[in-house]
Amino acid sequence: MEKIRVMIVGYGNVGRGVLASLRNNPDFELAGVVSRSPERVKRELSDVPVMDVKDIEGWKRELRPDVAILCGGSKDDLPKQGPEFVRHLTTVDSFDNHSRIPEYFATMDRAAQEAGHVSVISTGWDPGIFSLERTLANAFVPGVRAYGFYGLGPKGGLSMGHSDALRTIPGVKDARQFTHAVPEAIERVRRGENPAFEPGDMHTRECFVVLEEGADKEAITKTILEMPGYFAPYKTTVNFISQEELNTKYKGFPHDGLVVAAGSTGKGNPALVEYRCQWGSNPEATANVLVAHARAAVRLAREGRKGAFTILDIPATYFSTLSREELLKHWM
């Protein structure tokens, strides 16, 4: 079998994760990495083709990719890079700005239809696996409401967006934010109460902040606690620690989450479904899901399909390397 050639577009946490994931997926091979800062990436990767993202004719000719996995940021990179890349080839991305997914889907669908390509958008674990589990729960326990919780383990889950928000505060040298699920809130959902939560009822936020020299602790604490959207709606704790402690005790990208839905069947028999994941590395987990979707995207493209797809539009067989015989025999 000829291997599927993947081009990684943008080399950050998720881009690194995709590179690692391809090694665990023998039906793929890395075509190369394209980046807006190829010199930076070349310093990190010596044995991999790295090209400038703008050199379109160059990477088409030299990397000959079957599919591009777009690893740019959802805020500024993907809205621009998505429609550009799908003009040239099959794409997969993890666009995770939930409120803008309808708009992004429409943009990508139009661009993909025009070009005759396939684009799988907004996959990873949330959006992605969690979207699928929410939708299946609602279909299999008719009309059930699905809740998402994050940071169930003792350490909680690292939130990149909230860590970034802390780092924008003057006087903050570095910071990381861990989200914790409120166990009582999970139990209320499990009991079938279907509560109407405010965001602050479901999660608390724990901040680890390294200060610049001479920065004002109290003022910074106040700024954090009052930050609208990010921290004001939550019970938030702020811990000031040294850079060394941050680097050793709070390193990595751990994250975990739970989709939970409780309803009933027949005349009031309880029905509870839960999906739980725990990742040592959030970007690596996201990358693995992206790679499975790249497999699906290439298969869809080979069938002559085109346009934008989400995880909800794709049968499980398309993600799997297992044959139909094997699936029927051992996985059903």
Add this chain to the structure above:
Amino acid sequence: MEKIRVMIVGYGNVGRGVLASLRNNPDFELAGVVSRSPERVKRELSDVPVMDVKDIEGWKRELRPDVAILCGGSKDDLPKQGPEFVRHLTTVDSFDNHSRIPEYFATMDRAAQEAGHVSVISTGWDPGIFSLERTLANAFVPGVRAYGFYGLGPKGGLSMGHSDALRTIPGVKDARQFTHAVPEAIERVRRGENPAFEPGDMHTRECFVVLEEGADKEAITKTILEMPGYFAPYKTTVNFISQEELNTKYKGFPHDGLVVAAGSTGKGNPALVEYRCQWGSNPEATANVLVAHARAAVRLAREGRKGAFTILDIPATYFSTLSREELLKHWM
């Protein structure tokens, strides 16, 4: 929107569950029930059309079903009824004899292709949702092994097959068997050990037996504990109780289960995924999944598809009543 007309084929526990489920799924209406014992069913159902399964021209004309949900037993009914019914219309079933699924799929695929119909086989929660979760786990955490556990709650899960087996023993008047997962075995999987279990390592079996008058307790206990396949490989406990106690304390069809898979991403970062369900009524839960698959089967048929399908072949959107706009806006 015209409603999808469902014909229930066979009226037992799952058949009853489908009837109840249709009331919670407003896009469906009950066309009627067909049975090999219509008189029995009519005594239970006064306000529903009930016909003899053999009166094919009759039910076609009078019930005008869009889809048949086959609720017969997997051992003797479905292998015969499946290929017969798919000659006439779209079918869905919950064939759960795991080792015979490849053979049943081939039979149903051939019959469905010949007739130009769609047949969705082997759905419910296991096989069904659990098959999907196993396959997705293996695709998203590449190559991971997925384990299934049953009966995690304090009461355990009622096993119909094992209860039936107990009732075949001379001297046993009635019996029910509850399966319990071994918590330490689950923890070993969660820790990423990927153990090679014998069946007896994962589950224990608890029997509640009502004796005929004068039956020999010790002989029956011995027969149970030595029954090959069913009980011999397991740590089994046998409790003799009265019919009244069985009817009150051990009634209903509760069941629950867990799919769990632990692997790693990148250079050894742990990855753990779990799907858990808990059903007050196993046949009602199965019925709800069957009804969602009936929706999918009708949609596939309307697209001109034909042949046999499993849950692994069907995108989530096909199971859902939610529109694309709604899914993109609130469920991704």
